[in-house]
Amino acid sequence: MASYGGSIMKKKILLKGPILTRSGYGEQARFALRSLRSREDLFDIHIMPLDWGRTSWISLIDEERKWIDDTIEKTIAYVQGGGKYDISLQVTIPNEFERIATTNIGYTAGIETDRVAPVWIQKGNEAVDKLIVVSEHSKQVFENTQVTAQNGVTGEIVDDYKLNNPIEAVGYPVKSYNNLPELEINTTTDFNFLVVAQNGPRKNIPNTIKWFVEEFADDENVGLILKSNLSKNCLMDREKMFHDLKEFLNHLPEHKCKVYLLHGDMTDEEMHSLYVNKNVSAFLSLAHGEGFGLPIFEAAYSSLPVVSVVWSGQADFLVHENKTMCY
Structure with missing residues (x-):
């Protein structure tokens, strides 16, 4: 210098x-x-x-x-x-x-x-x-x-x-907020998985939904909250996303478990409040791979239990307290 x-x-x-x-x-x-x-x-x-x-x-x-x-x-x-x-x-x-x-x-x-x-x-x-x-x-x-x-x-x-x-x-930093907004999420199920991902091939959303329904088909108290979009957070995107999701679910076997769509622009504070919401029980990611996996990271440091594969970027931080890798 x-x-x-x-x-x-x-x-x-x-x-x-x-x-x-x-x-x-x-x-x-x-x-x-x-x-x-x-x-x-x-x-x-x-x-x-x-x-x-x-x-x-x-x-x-x-x-x-x-x-x-x-x-x-x-x-x-x-x-x-x-x-x-x-x-x-x-x-x-x-x-x-x-x-x-x-x-x-x-x-x-x-x-x-x-x-x-x-x-x-x-x-x-x-x-x-x-x-x-x-x-x-x-x-x-x-x-x-x-x-x-x-x-x-x-x-x-x-x-x-x-x-x-x-x-x-160089990994991402942990974000901290003093006053998170309280989001009202209306669910009728007692235990809810949260998925945060754009609906594209790499994120594996169709299989995630399919496998969720197959696993919890007979349990009316389990839900999947899908925070997603196709490309944007506009009304047209929401209508298309809702239509496609409904059609996809109609082609799956009859089931009692629920799938909820959460769509729209959310601030960082609102996203972090989602990870600590009383109606969110665990974070779920079955993506084919991640360069890092920022939503997984945010959920993990927010103390939300994470269900994921230990492959690709998230393996950097998905570890037990004794520093061994999660499986």
């Missing part, structure tokens, strides 16, 4: 990511921003916002949102004036990494399977100088993946092409 006349010259850092979206990567980008804002004595922060699929954008207008909006305007003016950056922190999937600053850091949720795509290894070596991932699972998969690649200049085939740049795993 350069110093002139006793004052420190701040590094200009560009945070690129879906910082305004209701998504896992959006939460990851906001976590990165809060960390950077804690050291504004060192960094002059600029923001390049990205869309993230069809996910909604955050609607809450608070101090952080206003600061982000003002910083985006500052960034646009700086870039249009030909400004350059010392550092970029790119919160996205690796195939979108690019060299846009003197030093480039890729910050990704990583991978939910047991290997990464060749282009991710290539981008990790060529487009950034360091990788940060959110779990030891993701870190190990990056480190252990070897692919066959061809040198673009010489044409030479390399059989053991792998990540050569440094990689570090």
Whole structure:
């Protein structure tokens, strides 16, 4: 860090990511921003916002949102004036990494399977100088993946092409709130599982519902609360989600257990109040894999019992008190 006349010259850092979206990567980008804002004595922060699929954008207008909006305007003016950056922190999937600053850091949720795509290894070596991932699972998969690649200049085939740049795993922090709102959840069942996930293939929602119904078909006192959406938290999404869920349940065998749909935009405080709600008994996740598994993590540190598989990102924190892994 350069110093002139006793004052420190701040590094200009560009945070690129879906910082305004209701998504896992959006939460990851906001976590990165809060960390950077804690050291504004060192960094002059600029923001390049990205869309993230069809996910909604955050609607809450608070101090952080206003600061982000003002910083985006500052960034646009700086870039249009030909400004350059010392550092970029790119919160996205690796195939979108690019060299846009003197030093480039890729910050990704990583991978939910047991290997990464060749282009991710290539981008990790060529487009950034360091990788940060959110779990030891993701870190190990990056480190252990070897692919066959061809040198673009010489044409030479390399059989053991792998990540050569440094990689570090940094997990999410625990959030704490003094006054959580009390959510009124109207259920008619005594014991209720909570599922929090977007309705997509990786989250395995159809099988989760199917297996729940098969297991508790004859128990009228067990319910499944599904906090989900298809892509957004709007009325049209809710109507489509409700219709699809009803049709899916109608094709399952007759059952007494209940499935509830919880849909719509919720603040962080409201989500955390859900984990401690008197009508929520346990958290359930049967996803095929997670880069980290933030809702699982939030449920676990909120003291809500968790039912999940010990595979992928959540294996970082799903442990017994004696530090052995849960099964």
